[in-house]
Amino acid sequence: MATGRTHRPATRSRGIPEATVARLPLYLRALTALSERSVPTVSSEELAAAAGVNSAKLRKDFSYLGSYGTRGVGYDVEYLVYQISRELGLTQDWPVVIVGIGNLGAALANYGGFASRGFRVAALIDADPALAGKPVAGIPVQHTDDLEKIIQDNGVSIGVIATPAGAAQQVCERLVAAGVTSILNFAPTVLNVPEGVDVRKVDLSIELQILAFHEQRKAGEEAADAVPAAATSGDTTDQGPDGDVPAVMPA
Amino acid sequence: MATGRTHRPATRSRGIPEATVARLPLYLRALTALSERSVPTVSSEELAAAAGVNSAKLRKDFSYLGSYGTRGVGYDVEYLVYQISRELGLTQDWPVVIVGIGNLGAALANYGGFASRGFRVAALIDADPALAGKPVAGIPVQHTDDLEKIIQDNGVSIGVIATPAGAAQQVCERLVAAGVTSILNFAPTVLNVPEGVDVRKVDLSIELQILAFHEQRKAGEEAADAVPAAATSGDTTDQGPDGDVPAVMPA
DNA sequence: CCATCTTTGTGCACGCGTTCACAAAGACAT
DNA sequence: ATGTCTTTGTGAACGCGTGCACAAAGATGG
Structure with missing residues (x-):
């Protein structure tokens, strides 16, 4: 996901891992879509696919909130929407x-x-x-x-x-x-x-730069091998520091 | 940081940890600012403070790129700007x-x-x-x-x-x-x-929801203790699923 | 040339997050 | 009521990322 996180560095909040909290909105979105289609229940497998995560991870995430599922059936969509909304504090203004x-x-x-x-x-x-x-x-x-x-x-x-x-x-x-x-x-x-x-x-700007890094790596994997360690030992080829304002926001 | 990451799940890219790659743009921004002020060198401590990270983490991050620092002195700003730019693939269009x-x-x-x-x-x-x-x-x-x-x-x-x-x-x-x-x-x-x-x-939307979670937790920590586990065992108080479109972008 | 002082580079340990794999729980049919 | 089948909830192992703490490197001054 975009955006890094200059965030709660250490302390875990209220027993719910930070990584789980970050995924709850994702689950909520998928559940809301199901709710609109009047789907009564979902299995962890289906919901995980819709949210783009691993089903085991999803189940563990939900386990931090409590046991809201029914074995052999799955999770009640409406109930789960409410529970997650409440947990995230979305029931208030x-x-x-x-x-x-x-x-x-x-x-x-x-x-x-x-x-x-x-x-x-x-x-x-x-x-x-x-x-x-x-x-x-x-x-x-x-x-x-x-x-x-x-x-x-x-x-x-x-x-x-x-x-x-x-x-x-x-x-x-x-x-x-x-x-x-x-x-x-x-x-x-x-x-x-x-x-x-x-x-x-x-x-x-940061997100784009991260993409550029991977993009360059992808491009280099195919063409490379011809010029082995040349890039790593690159000299101070004075490319000149791009006189670039530290990315000023449009505002 | 905002934005989650639906990203390279497993494989580490080119030896550089994903977490490090995500911080390189941060360092680059801080270094560019120093470069504009014509500062010749920085210590890991100073640069780390400017980028908002731990100095040990910064040094470890740079160690993945190679040994670009001078002990007793610090890092050459211009050289580091170039090295990070190149590593991120920013020297190309x-x-x-x-x-x-x-x-x-x-x-x-x-x-x-x-x-x-x-x-x-x-x-x-x-x-x-x-x-x-x-x-x-x-x-x-x-x-x-x-x-x-x-x-x-x-x-x-x-x-x-x-x-x-x-x-x-x-x-x-x-x-x-x-x-x-x-x-x-x-x-x-x-x-x-x-x-x-x-x-x-x-x-x-996800970023806001994550903030709301922590905000609610902060608010609850002061007022709480009066109603102990009431929130956790909350009944199915039919608050009704907010009939809400899954956050459509303005486009 | 030697001593001192600063700052890097990293070995190590710890904790969080992820994933596997399975036992327990319940629905459903007979 | 009993058995089967599905799906949850979680114990345990693993790997990544972080931070400490220190040895090595080099600059600087005498």
Whole structure:
């Protein structure tokens, strides 16, 4: 999956392994699709195929939540949807603010997946005064000056940062100071946050680079063998450092 | 980091651990910033702090690439930038196509991080005839009918899918059939691909759900203890399955 | 040339996550 | 009620990734 994880480093949360938590939304999506087709039950094998994972892994994941299956039959779809939703905290309302309404921020505001599943875009915030008041996805953009007030008035605990890299850390600090304890960061920067604040990072540039690595490896496997260790002992062929801004977000 | 990874499951690639590969872009970004400030060398400690990782981990990561450091001094910034760039395959040109030019696709097309680092947006593709010919980020959108020709003419091996969930699998198959072997998927669906094709997934909805889980846990830790195991033995309180489309992408 | 001091490179141990493989549990038919 | 068949739930083994802690390497100063 894309995005690395600058995340809860050590401590396992509430007995449920982090890796399992990351897969629960996947199961939930597959189960919701089954639910819409009015499928009453699924076996671990079927559900695993739909979610793209191993069936043993799926069963072990569910075992952390409790024994919700029936041997010889499978799992009750509706019941499981509810249990996972509850476990993920999706049965409650999560007001979210998006900071940085550029191309990406606007795309996020329009993202249908936000509105469903309990996430509600409470406010859009941008530093550009020209944007203030203009509606994006039906929600008027507000100015950064009011950030603290907006957070507190709406009881927001989840913030999305879609600003340029240079502004991210400062925005982050203001969000945290105002009470936000979970941040989804789209800016290509490492965010420093105090203990107790969760940060998840989505970085397009990194994902592409990882793909490029594997792509190069694939290409090299066929053509290689002709020039053995030449690449490894490559000299300082001054290709010059690409004078490249550290991937500034569109914002 | 955001994004999970439906990725190379087993086989380690070229001796470099997958976890290390995922961190190389992080190091590269930090190094590029240092390079711009004309810093000649860095210690593992400094660089690790800038990249947000452990210094021992960083040294071990670099040891997979070779011994590029000097004991007592640190690493030569320029040299390391070049070595990592080469290892990631960033010294060559990677033409990329983006399929699905909705809000997100447009944001991606405008993303500055694409253009730098060897990635070049070769074409924008959408199924909507009304979009055909219209420029987005200075590049005219082309119709899906020409997908195969575009891929082949430009020698594209990396494709980005930003279509609605329903169209993703079909687009994926056409991309693969046309020669694409690496895919960055923004659509909330599990993509089935043949052996040898790499897929990385970026899923906003999943990231938010993971944050919500931890957020709920944090909130529960303070207030809890009053109602002990009530949550775990929760009855089938028919909250009804939220009739929710499986998070359709804005497209 | 030698001593000291800094920083790398890595051997080792530990813990998490994955997978196999199977026993136990229950549905279903007779 | 009993047997058969399906599918869950999990014990155990394995492998990857992480972090500690230290020896070796080299720079620097006298």
